[in-house]
Structure formats: C-alpha cells, structure tokens
Amino acid sequence: MSALFPALDARSLTGGPDPGRPALRCGPDTLTYAGLARAAGALAARIGGTERVAVWATPSAHTAVAVVASLLAGVPAVPLNPRTGERELAHILGDSAPGAVLAGPADELPAGLAGLPRIDVELAPADVPAVAEPADGYTGTEPAGGPAVAEPDDAESPALIVYTSGTTGPPKGVVLSRRAIAASLDALAGAWAWTADDVLVHALPLFHVHGLILGILGPLRRGGEVRHLGAFSVEGVARELGAGGGTMLFGVPTMYHRIADALGEDTRLAEALAGARLLVSGSAALPLHDHERIAAATGRTVVERYGMTETLMNTSVLPGGEPRPGTVGIPLAGVDLRLVDEDGSVLAGPKGLDGETVGEVQVRGPNLFSGYLNRPEATAAAFDGDWFRTGDMAVREADGSVRLVGRRATDLIKSGGYKIGAGEIENALLDHPGIREVAVTGEPDPDLGERIVAWVVPSDAARPPAEAELADHVAGLLSPHKRPRVVRYLDALPRNDMGKVLKKALPKAG
Numbered sequence: 164m165s166a167l168f169p170a171l172d173a174r175s176l177t178g179g180p181d182p183g184r185p186a187l188r189c190g191p192d193t194l195t196y197a198g199l200a201r202a203a204g205a206l207a208a209r210i211g212g213t214e215r216v217a218v219w220a221t222p223s224a225h226t227a228v229a230v231v232a233s234l235l236a237g238v239p240a241v242p243l244n245p246r247t248g249e250r251e252l253a254h255i256l257g258d259s260a261p262g263a264v265l266a267g268p269a270d271e272l273p274a275g276l277a278g279l280p281r282i283d284v285e286l287a288p289a290d291v292p293a294v295a296e297p298a299d300g301y302t303g304t305e306p307a308g309g310p311a312v313a314e315p316d317d318a319e320s321p322a323l324i325v326y327t328s329g330t331t332g333p334p335k336g337v338v339l340s341r342r343a344i345a346a347s348l349d350a351l352a353g354a355w356a357w358t359a360d361d362v363l364v365h366a367l368p369l370f371h372v373h374g375l376i377l378g379i380l381g382p383l384r385r386g387g388e389v390r391h392l393g394a395f396s397v398e399g400v401a402r403e404l405g406a407g408g409g410t411m412l413f414g415v416p417t418m419y420h421r422i423a424d425a426l427g428e429d430t431r432l433a434e435a436l437a438g439a440r441l442l443v444s445g446s447a448a449l450p451l452h453d454h455e456r457i458a459a460a461t462g463r464t465v466v467e468r469y470g471m472t473e474t475l476m477n478t479s480v481l482p483g484g485e486p487r488p489g490t491v492g493i494p495l496a497g498v499d500l501r502l503v504d505e506d507g508s509v510l511a512g513p514k515g516l517d518g519e520t521v522g523e524v525q526v527r528g529p530n531l532f533s534g535y536l537n538r539p540e541a542t543a544a545a546f547d548g549d550w551f552r553t554g555d556m557a558v559r560e561a562d563g564s565v566r567l568v569g570r571r572a573t574d575l576i577k578s579g580g581y582k583i584g585a586g587e588i589e590n591a592l593l594d595h596p597g598i599r600e601v602a603v604t605g606e607p608d609p610d611l612g613e614r615i616v617a618w619v620v621p622s623d624a625a626r627p628p629a630e631a632e633l634a635d636h637v638a639g640l641l642s643p644h645k646r647p648r649v650v651r652y653l654d655a656l657p658r659n660d661m662g663k664v665l666k667k668a669l670p671k672a673g
C-alpha cells in the first residue's frame with residue numbers, strides 16, 4: 164500500500180513537498196514536517212525490530228512523534244493512558260507484552276512500568292541514523308542530509324493496539340491495521356473535503372481512536388497541521404480557531420456542551436467558531452439543545468460522525484447539507500452498513516429506511532479492526548459472518564441517514580465520550596473492604612452525557628465508605644475517568660429469584 168504519511172516520505176529528510184510547513188504544535192512544542200521526519204525517523208531507527216512498543220500517551224508532541232515513529236518502523240504501538248491505575252496498567256502490559264516503553268524525557272513513569280526498557284522520545288535528536296530494513300528493497304544507505312524513512316508496505320500488519328472497555332472483564336486490545344487507519348482517514352477526508360490546507364484544533368486524549376488516529380494521524384496523513392491544546396479549555400478553542408488560524412475543531416459532546424455554556428458571554432468564542440470551516444463532534448451523542456445553542460450563536464452546525472474503536476469511522480453527516488441533529492449521517496465511502504432485528508433478520512426494503520424500525524447496526528469494510536489481541540473467541544463473537552456487530556441500536560431515515568437510539572448492552576456507560584464497562588468498576592469496588600455488594604449504572608448528565616453511579620451496600624452500615632474514598636479507589640486501580648461521580652447507599656440490592664441484580668429496579672435519582 165502507499166505510505167501512511169506521504170508528506171513524510173522523507174528519504175531526503177526534507178519532510179515532503181513542504182518541509183518548513185508546521186506539522187504539529189502541542190503546548191510549547193512545534194514541529195515542522197522536516198522536524199517530524201527527523202525526530203520520528205531517528206526514533207524509528209532505535210525501535211526497529213521490537214515486536215511491540217508501549218507509548219506513554221501524554222497530550223504532547225512526544226506522543227505524536229512516538230506513534231509516527233512506530234508506524235514508520237512497522238512496530239505496533241500500544242498507547243497508554245498516562246493516568247491509568249495500577250491494575251489496568253498491569254492488565255494492558257501483561258496482555259500486550261511490549262518490548263519497551265516510549266516516553267517524553269521529563270515523564271515520570273509509574274512503578275508498573277519499571278520492568279520495561281525505557282526509550283526517551285527526543286523532539287530534536289542530535290544524530291539521526293538510518294532506518295534499517297525498509298520493506299521495499301531500499302538498501303538502507305543514508306542519503307545526503309539524513310536518514311531513510313521507509314514505511315512497511317504490508318497493509319494488514321498491525322499498526323496500533325487500542326484498549327477499550329467491554330460489558331464485562333478488563334479492557335480488550337483492539338488490533339488496528341495500517342489498512343484500516345488509511346481507509347478510515349481517507350473516507351473522512353472525502354466526506355469533509357479535508358486537505359493539507361486544514362489546521363485542526365483539538366484537546367482530545369491521545370490514547371484513543373478519536374484523539375490519536377483522527378486527531379493526530381489524520382492531519383499528518385493529509386499533510387496538514389494539528390494544534391493540540393494540551394488540556395481542553397474554552398479559551399484555548401477561542402484562541403486557536405478562526406482568526407487564530409484553525410479551520411477545524413474535533414471534540415466530544417462534553418467539550419461542545421462547555422463551549423455552548425460559554426457562548427452566551429463570549430463573543431470572541433462565537434467569532435472563532437464561526438470562522439472555522441468545520442466543527443465535528445463524535446464519541447457520543449451531541450444533545451439537540453447543544454446543537455441549537457451553538458448554531459444560534461455562531462451560524463455553524465456541528466457535524467456529527469459515528470465510529471467505534473473496532474470499526475474506526477462508520478458514518479458522517481455531510482457538511483453543508485441540511486442540518487440533521489440526532490442523526491449521525493450516512494455511511495462513509497467503502498463502509499457497508501445494515502440494521503439487524505432481534506431475530507437476526509436484516510431490515511431490508513422500506514422497513515430498513517422507515518425511520519422507525521430499530522435494529523442493531525452492523526458494518527463491514529476496510530475500516531474494520533483485525534481482531535481482539537489474544538481473544539479469538541471474543542473476536543468471533545463480535546462478528547456475524549464478515550459483519551461486525553456494533554451493539555448500537557438505530558433506525559434509518561428514507562435518505563439513508565442513521566439515527567442512533569440506544570445500545571444493546573445496558574452495562575456500557577459513555578461518560579465524557581469514554582466508554583466504560585459497569586462490570587470492571589463493580590469488580591474494583593468489590594475489592595474495597597467497606598463494600599459488601601455493589602451495582603454500577605450510568606445516569607443522564609448534562610455535561611458528561613452519562614455519569615457513573617455506584618449503588619453500594621456497605622459492609623458496616625454504621626460506617627459506610629465515603630464517596631471520595633471510593634472515587635480515589637477506582638481512579639487508583641483503573642483510571643480517573645472510571646471513578647464513580649455519585650455514590651448511593653442501600654441496605655440491599657434488588658435481585659431476581661436467581662440472585663441476579665435488577666439494575667432497572669434501582670430507585671430513580673430524584
């Protein structure tokens with residue numbers, strides 16, 4: 164296949180056709196295409212031959228360089244959430260068995276990573292050796308001026324392994340090939356007219372598909388620019404978009420909700436949004452109210468797209484078309500999509516496009532993952548033939564637009580755009596000595612979409628563990644975004660005759 168990063172096809176270390184063009188800016192660090200070619204080329208040469216590497220995926224230029232280097236070297240990368248708690252980290256390292264961890268020189272790594280060789284990511288390496296064994300027959304002789312950066316040409320080779328929560332058990336490693344990444348990014352580029360002229364602004368975490376693949380690899384594949392804010396703030400968005408030069412914004416609904424809240428008093432923010440070419444929301448549903456507030460203040464409609472770690476991007480609303488809040492648009496180029504009802508029958512003909520009949524979304528296409536790492540049974544269970552079962556329930560409108568209406572599994576929670584399994588939080592909470600029984604649910608939250616609620620039966624009713632203590636417990640074992648935001652104390656959990664917890668029978672918040 165062609166290179167993932169044509170703009171980095173830098174045998175001559177020039178960084179492609181426009182070497183001086185900024186490739187990425189993150190906090191204090193800016194890298195041009197030539198700088199990125201140099202930094203990633205040097206690192207690629209150091210890691211070549213490693214079976215797999217972990218990347219300490221802070222929101223920094225170091226993470227971008229580390230991942231690009233892994234892709235150039237053909238070494239699968241496992242991005243790690245730098246806030247991952249000890250149990251989750253041990254699980255991911257045990258499952259993915261990386262040979263080294265790539266981190267920024269100033270990063271402090273937790274004890275759980277002490278057993279792995281550490282390779283520091285240099286943004287401006289002093290000496291740049293040649294990359295060994297390029298796949299296309301290149302001899303490896305370093306051309307005048309710098310190293311050879313030759314990407315592997317095996318499209319099916321694993322590029323990234325991204326961990327994602329399921330309904331039960333610890334997170335699974337989703338193996339993503341170079342083919343899937345290239346196909347999905349190119350389909351988005353087609354739908355959004357995304358080009359090298361675009362400057363993407365975002366503040367998404369760099370250990371998930373949204374922030375890393377769409378938000379970093381996307382602009383670099385196009386030869387465009389990305390500016391990462393480091394941490395999300397409405398001020399950062401206002402500064403970088405529009406007059407600041409940014410043409411596109413990517414965010415999760417929580418970010419757009421916070422933007423919508425601020426629009427009332429911030430005319431600079433409204434001007435910045437109005438000056439951007441494209442505002443894109445994904446990872447969870449953007450509520451109609453937030454769509455409307457942003458459209459009213461800026462004259463711009465937020466474009467929604469729908470994807471999943473396992474499938475990368477499936478559908479998108481087409482910019483400039485009739486705004487259709489509530490729908491996630493039509494299938495992207497190359498993506499086949501069908502709805503399947505409870506009996507397993509495909510909703511065909513008018514029934515499949517009546518805007519009413521609900522079915523599970525199934526997809527197939529070059530955007531799909533290669534399987535779950537070390538989990539052949541889970542991989543097999545996720546497919547119906549060559550169709551991937553998303554677990555998302557939807558209807559389709561007459562024009563083919565997909566409207567998501569819910570999820571098959573009630574035990575998956577989407578909070579702040581993160582997918583979180585209720586089971587993994589319940590298991591973590593059950594390890595707290597103050598808890599006898601627990602059930603975890605998600606309930607509607609205007610900011611987070613859903614907030615995690617822990618229903619706790621304390622071991623000692625007279626001394627129930629405090630809410631903050633339980634939040635810290637989960638944050639320390641799993642990840643801060645998996646911590647319960649609310650704890651409710653009960654004498655007993657509602658159960659059926661078989662002893663199964665009846666989550667639907669839990670008292671409604673009020």
Ligand code: MCA
Nearest residue numbers: 371372373417445446470471472579580581634635638643
């Ligand atoms: C709070 N913190 C704690 C604790 N409480 N740390 C340890 N222990 C505690 N008890 C810390 C947090 O780590 C964080 O630190 C800070 O306090 C605030 O935490 P929190 O309240 O959770 O953050 P927030 O401000 O509410 O975050 C909102 C957010 C975030 C910025 C919108 O949820 C976010 O980045 N979401 C993006 C999710 C995403 O990218 N999803 C894509 C996956 P600090 O601030 O220092 O970190 S889905 C996907 O990829 C598919 C393919 C798709 O379709 O896109």
Ligand code: AMP
Nearest residue numbers: 445446447448467468469470471472582
């Ligand atoms: P993840 O497994 O973290 O990649 O999350 C994927 C899930 O996020 C999908 O299965 C959907 O449930 C949800 N999702 C992604 N984009 C959207 C969207 N635009 N609207 C509603 N839900 C979405």
